[in-house]
Amino acid sequence: MPRFAANLTMLFTEVPMLDRPGLAAQAGFDGVEVLFPYDHSSSDWLAALAGLPLALINTPPGDWLAGDRGFAAVPGEELRFRDSFLRGADLAARLGVDRLHVMAGVAKGVEAEQVFVENLGWAAAQAPDQRLVIEPINPDDMPGYFLNDFDQAARILDDLGLPQVQIQFDLWHAARIEGQAQAVWDRHKARVGHIQIAGFPARNEPGGGGFDLTGLCTEVDAMGYDGWIAGEYRPARATVHGLAWLQALKARAALIGA
Template sequence: MPRFAANVTMLFTEVPMLARPDLAREAGFDGVEVLFPYDHAPRDWQAALAGMPVALINTHPGDWASGDRGHAAVPGQEEAFRASFLRAADVAGQLGACRIHVMAGVARGEQAEATYRDNLTWAAEQVPDIALTIEPLNPDDMPGYFLNDFDQAARIIDDLALPNLGIQFDLWHAARIHGDADAVWARHKGRVNHVQIAGFPGRNEPGGGGFDLTGLCAELDQADYAGFVSAEYLPARATVHGLMWLAALKARNRLIGA
């Protein structure tokens, strides 16, 4: 049965970052994910987590205000990528994070793809016991981002055939990019090693938009999915007042496990 993680970068923003894992635990989440855990020392995160599992962290994006969105596919930025990846690997190790999302960055063209492939291969070799994810991001929210199509991601993953590399299936981005998240899931679920959910089209609480979350959980059960289903959305009101979806899916899990 899938476990549920709260993306504490986007949820429980009513309190400071390091107070959010406690709220996630109290709300019934089984773990957390953190987009960029680099503003606090790992020891402070360890204290805040108090044993709460970490589903995923991202590689450091670089200077976000200047337009950086990672470096993995950016020609000429190989040293920056390697430094950011090793930093992420160190933090992941200290926090017990299950997965690292390798951010591609803003780039385009054949040289960018060659750089991306080389960097992914190198990264996978550094952390054979940690799963790596790549996530297509829609061009409206992330203009110029190199990885902007799930079929593109699948082609790269199939070509590289790295045992610890998979697709990060974000329902929101799948729907924004391809129009039909169900069809994206059907094509690529065998390549997915991390799942993120949100409502569509508002990116608020999960549910609606034509995507069957109950069916998704059933498929993950059948596939013996070992990861988390992470809630990465923009709460329409205080996070704790919009968690009916979590209660419903966890109730479904209890019935299945009974």
């Protein structure tokens, strides 16, 4: 049965970060995800989560303000990648994180893809029990980011040949990259290990854009998908006043599981 997570970097921002897991649990989410949880200790996170599952975190990106977006596909930055990955994997292990998103970084070209594949293979060997995901991100939101195409991501995974590494399917980015997120999902759903949803064309509450979220719940259940469906969007108003989508999808999931 589908499980639903709140992205705490974007939702419940009315309160400090460590207060957000409690609000997410009260609102009916089954778990949470956090893009960059590194400003707080693992003990503080464990206390704040209070048993609530942590579905996903990203590897440390480096100096965000200076333009860093991770290092996994950046030639010449292999040591920085390894340091950042090990930090992310250590925190993921401490917090019981389901999926660790390996950020590719700003790069382009054949050499960058080769470095990406090699670094992903190294990372999988360092954390063999940790599920890893890579995420295509649209170039408008993140200019220069190496991984900006779902077909490219699929090719990289095929080259890598490790079931431990999968695609992070973000509905918003799929729609921005190709226009039709449904077509992207249909092509690559077998490779997906984590799902994020938002509204389209505005990145507000999930819905619209020609993507059937109710059908998605039915389909992932039939597929035996064991990941999460996470709300990663910008609330149009206070988060708690825009959760009709969650209630509808949880009701659908309950019918599926009945």
